[in-house]
Amino acid sequence: MSRKSVSVSIKEIDSDLARFRDLNITIGAITRERWDEPMGPSPFPSLTTLRPWDRLLLSRYKPFYMPFCDLCCLCTYGKCDLTGTKKGACGISMPAQQSRVVLLSACIGAATHTSHAREILTHTIDTFGRDCPVNPGGTAVEVEAPITRLVCGIKPETLGDLEPVLDYCENQLTQLLAVTHTGQEGNSLDFESKVFHTGMIDHLGMEVADLAQVSALGFPKAEPEAPLADLGLGTIDAKKPVILVIGHNVPPAAAIIDYLREHDNAGDVEVTGICCTSLDLTRYAPKAKIVGPISWQLRYIRSGVPDVIVVDEQCIRTDTLTEAEKIHAPLIATSEKNCLGLPDMTHEPADAIVAAFVHGDVTGALILDPEKVGEVASRVALALHPKRKKHGSMPTKHKIAEMAKKCTLCMQCRRACPNDLPVAQAVKLAASENLSGLDELYDDCLGCGRCESACKQKLPIHSLIVSAAEKQTRDETYCLRTGRGAIQDIEIRKVGGPIVLGEIPGIVAFVGCANYPKGSREVADMVTEFAKRRYIVCTSGCAAMSAGMSRNEEGKTVYEQFSGAFEAGGVVNVGSCVSNAHISGAAIKIASIFAKRPLRGNYEEIADYVYNRVGAVGVAWGAMSQKAASIAAGFWRLGIPVVVGPHGTKYRRMLLGRADRGDDWMVYDARSGESVYGGPVPEHLFIAAETKEEAMVLIAKLAMRPNDTSKGRANKLANYIDLHKRYVGGIPGDVYRLVRTPADIPLTLKDEVDAHLAEHDWKESSIPDPTLLSRMVHAKKVA
């Protein structure tokens, strides 16, 4: 389908009737149907179409609310105290208020991805035309848009075909946001259902964004061995002019590459990036360099290495202009969503803008034209580089000690630190020229700068930490496999059976931001653990960078140790935030390509399949943003559990199952129609872990599904038990709930498991052909 298939453009026409000049006529909404799969029951679902499915999930996974605030302050009735059973002036209860805030958060996240998708789609259509084919992987990817097919029931062939998909996303998000108005929804579970709906819309928007940029901008197209890109502060040649791009929307950054290439300066300038723009930039130009995740913003800018800073949208520090001014680096803002108070110079001649920057007449400018950004940023970097002399704002080591002497140990820095790091003690130690304490903080520091804001002596504490850790920053020379985008259909065919039968123990996706409790290395450790155990490991966004920021004994990153194929033991970097759609898309494609379940507008059946059979788990170890919330919600609706780090409790609620309540785990056996016990798998839908060790054990457990064959369950149990023995100690206390038949018991652990089962009065149960949907029962009888 194409929204605007017929366009007529007339430059000038004279007739008896009238004289027309520059006349454009567009006829919208012409259906061009080339997909013979019958339409399923839920194309373009409304807010309530999938409510019954959501209710099924929510009846198992009850929300555990942890209010971040006891009050509601969203309207002028308030503030209202909602403590315990108190109600607000509008009648709202605390559970409803918490789920309302969760919905708001998810709406912000989904709106951000959808808006990003709209920008990318508009840009690519303007540049390459509405008829530019959707092509995420040539003939290797025939199911080109699994989420779009599933949710909307359309098969997009061109960029123009993606427009109605975004129209739908925008329509739904408007309605979802309206739900949060005072005096609308009042039931927490209905709010939660709408959170799930928002998540589904979010994944749809992300799919459109990545499809458009992969199709039009020449990114790797489902390539398992996409090129490796440099990653880390130590990889950057500071002797050259350096441009830093930050954010998520790649066209301005890509235009910098284009300009440099066209003017034979590609080797003369370092184009470096932070956050997802850098991930997408390396998909466009693998020689671009990734500095690190979002937490690297302050430390890199203050180093003085960037000569020009270009920001687009999302997750950019809002004080970037101030920081840029400190190092005398011009700042170019490129998004209407992030103007930073700068003068709009979009329509000024490039020569004039360059001159204004070089002469220091302006410190920043808003330029809403990617091509002009490319030219201005490149020319300014080349012109300013010799003058700036990499003017940084980091103190020298001697200066650190001098500054540290002002510390009064008031502890305000530590009390402001999200990770409760011993900042004050480290600063005090530095006063005696011992920088080891500050150096040790570097790895665990989130780079938020709250310590500085809190310091009564106005010490630049973050700079002290980074300066003390100079050797560590120099040694940051890693690499990352550039985002490959979609998973090939043939890869799905190869692994579909082993995944559904449980022989590949699971798919683990490390996604999201860098709000880690103990630094990036924990992500690398977890990725390595599960890849070695032959899980399929996916990465995206800042987590993909963190995964690469560690080396093994042989000096290799995970991207050099493991293949990039979607296979057992592969480490598959799909790309940026919006590339997360390929991970949920892969789960959907297993149902569609491997199991041949009808995809078109058939959400409930596919989600039921994924939930009961595809052992996928999302891990957002440093989840921080609202986008991370909406990404998680999209996985929940597909029945894919998500584990977050300890900061994840600030999302205000968990979705937890109760393994001890047998009635919660009944499924239909599709063969007989009987309601049978399917076991507490996956046990939770959203859970925060306190440590990486706890997370790893949880991940292994949450990869189990009722459909696992005995061979598959034995494999999953072997991993679960082994991880538990290694990181927790002893055999897990709930193995008896996860063993259904003697054949489920891992052979190497038979004696221990037999003894455990005997202790728990274990009884054998059957392995169902599981479904939560009575309509999926093959037999006529439904218990």
Place this chain on the structure above:
Amino acid sequence: MPMTDAWQTAEIPGPKKASLILKPDIADALISRAKRPIMIVGHGIVEYEVDGKPMIECLIALARKAVIPVVVSASTNREFLSREFEPAAIMSAVEISSRLTDPEWKGLDGKEPYDLAIFVGLPYSMEWTILSGLKHFAPNVKTMTFDCVYQPNASWSFPNSTIKDWAANLKGIVENLED
């Protein structure tokens, strides 16, 4: 700093805030009065010492004397096992806390619901949010924290204390129970 400021400056609580445990007797009275106490221990305890001994030993002594079942999060289990103390369960902190909000849940042993939950050693903000959940949704469970910083969402909390004062308090709680 004021004793009842949240340790993390921005974690502004309220209106309902924890009462202070200013001396060991208060904690002892709460523990003695409780019919069914439970203790939830996070990995942070391994960082602290009381009188030159790991804090975990103080907690084990407390659990033994007051007969309090201990639930540990994953990483902490080994610390208990190596001291020949078997925790009652290994569960994530959010999971055990969620169970405590269920008035029909009869505890790990299936006998009757808990009425006092003692928390210690979780990351500050994680404990803050979990205790908020219990404050709102577990009206029959009093909560108490044994950390050295003020946790406003508990029913009872130590004030922000020096490690020395805090250690003395914990030691006092255990000794009083002996008496």
